[in-house]
Amino acid sequence: MKSITVALAGNPNSGKTSVFNMLTGARQHVGNYPGVTVEKKEGQCTHRDWRITFVDLPGTYSLTAYSTEELIARNYIQEDRPDVVVDVVDASNLERNLYLATQIMEMDVPMVLAFNMSDLARRRGLEFDLTQLSQLLEMPIVPTVGNKGQGRTELLDAIVETAGAERKERTHRVTYGGEIEDELLRIEETLGKTDGDVVARYGRRWLAIKLLEQDEEVTSKIRDRQVLEAVGQSVTHLRDILGDEPEIVMADRRYGFISGACQETIQSSVERRHDVSDTIDAVVTNRILGLPIFLLLMYVVFFLTFKVGSYPMEWLEAFFGALADGIVRHWPEGHAEWLQSLLVDGVIGGVGGVLVFLPNILLLFMAIALLEDSGYMARAAFVMDRIMHKIGLHGKSFIPMLIGFGCSVPAIMATRILENRRSRLTTIMVIPLMSCGARLTIYALFIPAFFPQHWQGPMLWLIYLIGIVLGIVAAKLLRLTVFRGETTPFVMELPPYRMPTSKGVLVHTWQRGWLYIRKAGTVILALSIVLWFAMNFPKPPADRLSGLDTQEARQEGLRYSTVGRVGLAVEPVLQPLGFDWKIGTALIGSVAAKELFVSQLGIIYAVESPDEDSPSLREQLRANYTPLVGFCVMLFCLISAPCVATVAMTRQETNSWRWALFQFFGLTGLAYAVTLVVYQVGRIWL
Amino acid sequence: MSEAVRVQEKPPQPLSTARAGQTVRVVRIDAGRGLNSRLASMGLVASAELKVVSNGHPGPFVLIVKDAKVVLGRGVAQKILVR
Ligand SMILES: Nc1nc2c(ncn2[C@@H]2O[C@H](COP(=O)(O)OP(=O)(O)OP(=O)(O)O)[C@@H](O)[C@H]2O)c(=O)[nH]1
Ligand SMILES: [Mg+2]
Numbered sequence: 001m002k003s004i005t006v007a008l009a010g011n012p013n014s015g016k017t018s019v020f021n022m023l024t025g026a027r028q029h030v031g032n033y034p035g036v037t038v039e040k041k042e043g044q045c046t047h048r049d050w051r052i053t054f055v056d057l058p059g060t061y062s063l064t065a066y067s068t069e070e071l072i073a074r075n076y077i078q079e080d081r082p083d084v085v086v087d088v089v090d091a092s093n094l095e096r097n098l099y100l101a102t103q104i105m106e107m108d109v110p111m112v113l114a115f116n117m118s119d120l121a122r123r124r125g126l127e128f129d130l131t132q133l134s135q136l137l138e139m140p141i142v143p144t145v146g147n148k149g150q151g152r153t154e155l156l157d158a159i160v161e162t163a164g165a166e167r168k169e170r171t172h173r174v175t176y177g178g179e180i181e182d183e184l185l186r187i188e189e190t191l192g193k194t195d196g197d198v199v200a201r202y203g204r205r206w207l208a209i210k211l212l213e214q215d216e217e218v219t220s221k222i223r224d225r226q227v228l229e230a231v232g233q234s235v236t237h238l239r240d241i242l243g244d245e246p247e248i249v250m251a252d253r254r255y256g257f258i259s260g261a262c263q264e265t266i267q268s269s270v271e272r273r274h275d276v277s278d279t280i281d282a283v284v285t286n287r288i289l290g291l292p293i294f295l296l297l298m299y300v301v302f303f304l305t306f307k308v309g310s311y312p313m314e315w316l317e318a319f320f321g322a323l324a325d326g327i328v329r330h331w332p333e334g335h336a337e338w339l340q341s342l343l344v345d346g347v348i349g350g351v352g353g354v355l356v357f358l359p360n361i362l363l364l365f366m367a368i369a370l371l372e373d374s375g376y377m378a379r380a381a382f383v384m385d386r387i388m389h390k391i392g393l394h395g396k397s398f399i400p401m402l403i404g405f406g407c408s409v410p411a412i413m414a415t416r417i418l419e420n421r422r423s424r425l426t427t428i429m430v431i432p433l434m435s436c437g438a439r440l441t442i443y444a445l446f447i448p449a450f451f452p453q454h455w456q457g458p459m460l461w462l463i464y465l466i467g468i469v470l471g472i473v474a475a476k477l478l479r480l481t482v483f484r485g486e487t488t489p490f491v492m493e494l495p496p497y498r499m500p501t502s503k504g505v506l507v508h509t510w511q512r513g514w515l516y517i518r519k520a521g522t523v524i525l526a527l528s529i530v531l532w533f534a535m536n537f538p539k540p541p542a543d544r545l546s547g548l549d550t551q552e553a554r555q556e557g558l559r560y561s562t563v564g565r566v567g568l569a570v571e572p573v574l575q576p577l578g579f580d581w582k583i584g585t586a587l588i589g590s591v592a593a594k595e596l597f598v599s600q601l602g603i604i605y606a607v608e609s610p611d612e613d614s615p616s617l618r619e620q621l622r623a624n625y626t627p628l629v630g631f632c633v634m635l636f637c638l639i640s641a642p643c644v645a646t647v648a649m650t651r652q653e654t655n656s657w658r659w660a661l662f663q664f665f666g667l668t669g670l671a672y673a674v675t676l677v678v679y680q681v682g683r684i685w686l
Numbered sequence: 687m688s689e690a691v692r693v694q695e696k697p698p699q700p701l702s703t704a705r706a707g708q709t710v711r712v713v714r715i716d717a718g719r720g721l722n723s724r725l726a727s728m729g730l731v732a733s734a735e736l737k738v739v740s741n742g743h744p745g746p747f748v749l750i751v752k753d754a755k756v757v758l759g760r761g762v763a764q765k766i767l768v769r
Binding site for chain 1: 714715717719720721722723724725726727728729731732733734739740742743744745746748751752753754755756757758759761762
């Protein structure tokens, strides 16, 4: 068995991850917008007697040192030297996609071209002479349809064949024209003298090209002053005679090489005409209609997850209710009553209380998957650009923010598509204000408890909208103060709309749903048990309970417990917001995971209430709090303290605890201020 | 380039002045090196043909460049000179 490593490179959204999944059987995230994959991912497969490790790289248009992803991709190819690089190109947009190919070719690694999206190319009336193109580019070309699994065997065959083949000197390569070639030769000659290790590693011609392009990273590797001087002279000389930066002229020449190769090998039987995507775009990205359509769409998404999800949610509630009743009824009288309470109040109250919202979570992630797969994501970024521009960010920042409506953790990772560090930090800071799926559980509990049917939709929408507006205001403030700086230029590709595949949507929905179930079964379960103990111990001494009826005794016991003491200690701080100590402790718990807020309230009210005929949690909430308090709780949960997973992710992505803590305390402070104003003003008003 | 040709051709205009539906050709891009190279990698180089799908006024631009739909901020569109 021979082992090889194969890298998958290509333009953003060309279908690399689809091809990766097809080859390895993995289920990595696929989406129809540029910048889905931001980290390199590995996977394995065996083919004939080869063991192949595939590495899915982030998509790039080029391999310069100007952006992080490009550097990651380039360094991977240069430093790790995979045995074969598969360039996954979008065959329906070949010329632009081959630009990257010409650069990989210059790195002198064995290559295979995967002609992905060949279905789309055919539909667009493109016909390729693959044999000839393959001869011109000196590499095998395999047509594939990544999302349908077509071309797998052929691609694997080409890969192992290329890996096993004898390396040959290229005969066709991009030639940059007399003047530039002369200078390249000059630089190559000076390179020969010193810097032997660098030359051996990267190859003379590639180094010369990068040096002439004034690539900062490569330039910093060269220690020989003579070389750098020679490069400086060449650049000045070329600028003079070409009237432009050499790197721009070199880009032109690459396109020249490509169009030369394409001219002979591509037949286009139809002109690019107005297609369905253009028709949809005429409406969806319309100057006047674009924003209302976006807002309406988001309303539909949130309202449907809430409304449609409420029916299965009721079934689940009934199921857990019956389960609890069953346990109580069949429990052997007088045996280990504490265990019964732990099971019924702690485990079912806590974990069941979270699991009932699984339908909502599934629907939410399904809706997000649909947005991602259809291609609307990039349009939303486009539509929001006008607003984002005013706050010193641009439309692309909105893509991670939209993902944040599902979960902040992947959203923070997705900010890697932003080129500018300050824009990126600003976006990371406000992402928790995009209300995530876990917080949806709090709204799904509270809104029906306090608001009449016809108010529920608008109320939910209001909460989400408050988050977005606060996010925008906070971003503006950050851009004016800590993260002041230039706005980066906005350049983004709008992919064609695609019909979301049911498999893609279901896989994505299920993955997120499974994460939720797993979280309920692990973190939430463990913490629910801990909380149950903390709510039952220490037990108050008997004399404190004398003269109290059962209900009062339970309340007294709760106040005396660890949780009660902590809650009562923080109560004075939270009282101005209208919160009592029970809400206070639940808020503390929710830092671990937002769902825990719901668990904890569930356990508190279960511990406090009688075992039989206990009213539902919603009824108890309604009896204990006013709608204003209910609203303030939602508001506070929306804004405050991101959960620990978010804090950890912010720390990882910003590479500093400082920003993670800044985010944590900043948002909590903001939550306090906003809720305080709303509660105090609301109290006068209502 | 002979005088005669130069007289015939209109002077280059920033892309931001182009109207929707127009097809224009890039003459020069006056952005910094980083942006220049990013635009080049997306097919925006001298002599590339662009079809203006919509001129945002005041939002971003939508173009078709080599079969792909690309959005450009207005700031970027001002730096691209077309004819
Ligand atoms: N019609 C068609 N669609 C495809 C094909 N391959 C992938 N897609 C779709 O193209 C979109 C992009 O696919 P991805 O695999 O996420 O692309 P990627 O190259 O990994 O993208 P980034 O990670 O953003 O760079 C998805 O909507 C896929 O379903 C194909 O061969 N034909
Ligand atoms: Mg990908």
